[in-house]
Amino acid sequence: MIARAYKYELIQIPRSVDSCSPRALMSTNADSADLQQLVRALFDDARGKFDPIHDVAAANADRAPLEREAAVVNLVTEAVNAYAALKLSYIRRRQNQLVPIHRLPFEILSSVFQFAERGIDTRESTSQFLSDISSVSHLWRQIVLDTPRLWTRLFLLPATIASTFLSRSKHAPLHVHYDSRLPQRLDLPSYLELVSPQLHRWKSCKLHGLSIEKHGSFLQAPAPNLEVLELTANPRLMPTDQLGGFDPFVGSTPRLHELTLDAIYIPFTNAIYTGLSKLSLSHINFANPDSLNQLIRVLGASPRIEVFQLQKLTFSFTIAEVAPSVSVSSAVQLPHLRFLKMVPHNDSHWAYRYILSHIITPPSLQFDLRTFLRSGDDLSEVLPPWSDSPNLPRLSQTQTLSFANRPETSYDDQALEIRSFESGDLVASCYLTGSDLVQGTLSSLGQLFPMPFLEHVTFTSICTDGEPGAVFAFANFLARHPTIKSISFTKCPEEFIEVLAHTPAQQLCPSLTKLSVTSCDIGVPSLTKIVESRAVSGGSGRSSPDGGATCLEHLDVHRCPRITRESVLLLDKYMAVGST
Numbered sequence: 001m002i003a004r005a006y007k008y009e010l011i012q013i014p015r016s017v018d019s020c021s022p023r024a025l026m027s028t029n030a031d032s033a034d035l036q037q038l039v040r041a042l043f044d045d046a047r048g049k050f051d052p053i054h055d056v057a058a059a060n061a062d063r064a065p066l067e068r069e070a071a072v073v074n075l076v077t078e079a080v081n082a083y084a085a086l087k088l089s090y091i092r093r094r095q096n097q098l099v100p101i102h103r104l105p106f107e108i109l110s111s112v113f114q115f116a117e118r119g120i121d122t123r124e125s126t127s128q129f130l131s132d133i134s135s136v137s138h139l140w141r142q143i144v145l146d147t148p149r150l151w152t153r154l155f156l157l158p159a160t161i162a163s164t165f166l167s168r169s170k171h172a173p174l175h176v177h178y179d180s181r182l183p184q185r186l187d188l189p190s191y192l193e194l195v196s197p198q199l200h201r202w203k204s205c206k207l208h209g210l211s212i213e214k215h216g217s218f219l220q221a222p223a224p225n226l227e228v229l230e231l232t233a234n235p236r237l238m239p240t241d242q243l244g245g246f247d248p249f250v251g252s253t254p255r256l257h258e259l260t261l262d263a264i265y266i267p268f269t270n271a272i273y274t275g276l277s278k279l280s281l282s283h284i285n286f287a288n289p290d291s292l293n294q295l296i297r298v299l300g301a302s303p304r305i306e307v308f309q310l311q312k313l314t315f316s317f318t319i320a321e322v323a324p325s326v327s328v329s330s331a332v333q334l335p336h337l338r339f340l341k342m343v344p345h346n347d348s349h350w351a352y353r354y355i356l357s358h359i360i361t362p363p364s365l366q367f368d369l370r371t372f373l374r375s376g377d378d379l380s381e382v383l384p385p386w387s388d389s390p391n392l393p394r395l396s397q398t399q400t401l402s403f404a405n406r407p408e409t410s411y412d413d414q415a416l417e418i419r420s421f422e423s424g425d426l427v428a429s430c431y432l433t434g435s436d437l438v439q440g441t442l443s444s445l446g447q448l449f450p451m452p453f454l455e456h457v458t459f460t461s462i463c464t465d466g467e468p469g470a471v472f473a474f475a476n477f478l479a480r481h482p483t484i485k486s487i488s489f490t491k492c493p494e495e496f497i498e499v500l501a502h503t504p505a506q507q508l509c510p511s512l513t514k515l516s517v518t519s520c521d522i523g524v525p526s527l528t529k530i531v532e533s534r535a536v537s538g539g540s541g542r543s544s545p546d547g548g549a550t551c552l553e554h555l556d557v558h559r560c561p562r563i564t565r566e567s568v569l570l571l572d573k574y575m576a577v578g579s580t
Contacts, residue, residue, distance in 0.1 A: 106143055113144065148168065152174050155175070173203035204228035278307040280311070288317075295355065337361050340368065353384050366429075369430045379430070404417045405461040445477060487509070490518040514555075515554070555571065
């Protein structure tokens with residue numbers, strides 16, 4: 001190749017690059033004369049080295065010299081262009097090296113790329129990200145190729161690219177992710193056939209759409225580096241513990257600490273349940289009456305567990321069939337548990353209550369309960385009775401409690417969400433569906449567990465239609481919590497708010513100082529009655545007319561259709577009133 005045969009040093013042209021053009025370089029001044037001399041030398045040298053064997057054959061002998069000269073010009077042009085391209089590439093690389101980010105040590109740039117790669121959405125492929133950063137510069141491409149951990153996430157890849165990832169990842173731990181709900185380049189058997197030979201390198205494995213019968217054989221080797229395992233089958237094909245279960249990785253997962261099984265049954269006697277920090281079980285049917293005690297023993301084998309979730313488990317036996325076990329005679333201490341989520345199946349409340357009664361959680365726990373309540377049921381269907389050593393001690397620390405009807409988030413007629421807070425931190429979230437929810441929950445709160453620090457309560461979109469005992473249950477709830485200082489109603493019925501009026505027979509919430517009413521269908525007489533009965537005439541004060549309770553000091557009224565601005569101004573003589 002003539003581009004490699006000729007290496008000439010370019011003559012320094014004393015003009016700026018911006019002012020030069022090919023025509024200007026070929027002008028008749030002294031500098032251009034030097035350039036023309038260089039070009040002539042290039043052509044002369046090219047003619048001397050031109051291989052006669054490859055001389056140009058011309059139909060007309062007179063045209064042969066011209067054809068040969070044209071070939072020489074083409075070769076010189078190719079050589080100059082190739083040299084210029086190499087020179088420009090070198091210059092641009094040097095320019096990149098002068099950019100501040102290229103002065104960082106390679107290790108830092110590699111770490112930056114790895115942090116960026118971890119932030120990619122799991123629904124996207126890593127290959128596009130790696131392609132993008134590799135095209136920035138030669139240095140970045142080299143760093144990407146020399147960083148095996150950038151090639152470890154095997155997700156949404158065709159077979160050829162997946163093989164490239166496996167090769168470039170070298171000996172780094174692998175992240176094996178497959179989600180059948182997303183468009184895939186490979187079917188699951190082909191994917192597992194590709195990655196299972198590297199099972200000893202797996203660090204995380206998340207397989208959605210797994211069939212034990214079709215794919216279980218790919219998971220029958222030790223996984224010494226596996227830390228996270230999520231296996232999900234079809235929830236409609238709920239497995240049962242009577243079928244023997246699944247024994248993945250021949251029981252050898254010494255580093256596993258996060259386990260999620262959805263419609264996948266692994267016997268509780270399996271060593272895979274040891275030393276976990278997270279355990280999530282969903283859509284499994286248990287027919288063995290000893291399964292509850294086995295589950296509690298599993299928790300005892302993972303004393304450092306931080307996340308525990310049970311969702312839609314069914315138990316085809318009764319509490320009477322559960323034999324007392326010596327090993328679970330006392331509750332299991334879970335001092336590191338920070339999140340507990342329970343979603344009982346409609347007929348399995350008793351089993352979840354049994355589990356709760358056999359564990360003791362720390363005061364820092366966040367509890368999430370989602371369940372269905374039939375008419376006449378209350379939270380005691382799921383929560384164990386309070387004791388001197390409570391299983392859920394943080395519930396009693398509740399300072400703020402919110403009730404909200406959320407019909408838009410459920411296909412059921414009613415959906416009630418209850419949330420409790422301590423110093424602004426969420427303590428518990430309870431999402432209930434069913435019937436008679438307001439009465440069922442209010443009648444049990446304050447009895448199942450005490451809330452001696454409760455000060456703030458909010459009610460949103462509460463509906464009492466079809467619940468004749470709801471208002472009575474609400475009044476009893478307030479009576480059990482005399483520490484309440486503020487109440488907020490949004491889109492609530494008038495009969496709910498009316499119970500706050502002090503009468504000789506009933507004086508609820510003696511510590512109430514602030515009341516907020518927003519978008520409620522309440523009339524002026526009812527609101528006036530509440531205000532007059534809870535305030536000293538002529539202005540706010542610290543004591544009520546009877547000298548026993550704290551006076552209401554602040555009233556907010558917003559967007560209530562039956563309350564006019566003029567009527568609100570009349571109440572201003574009793575206390576500070578805000579309105580819109």
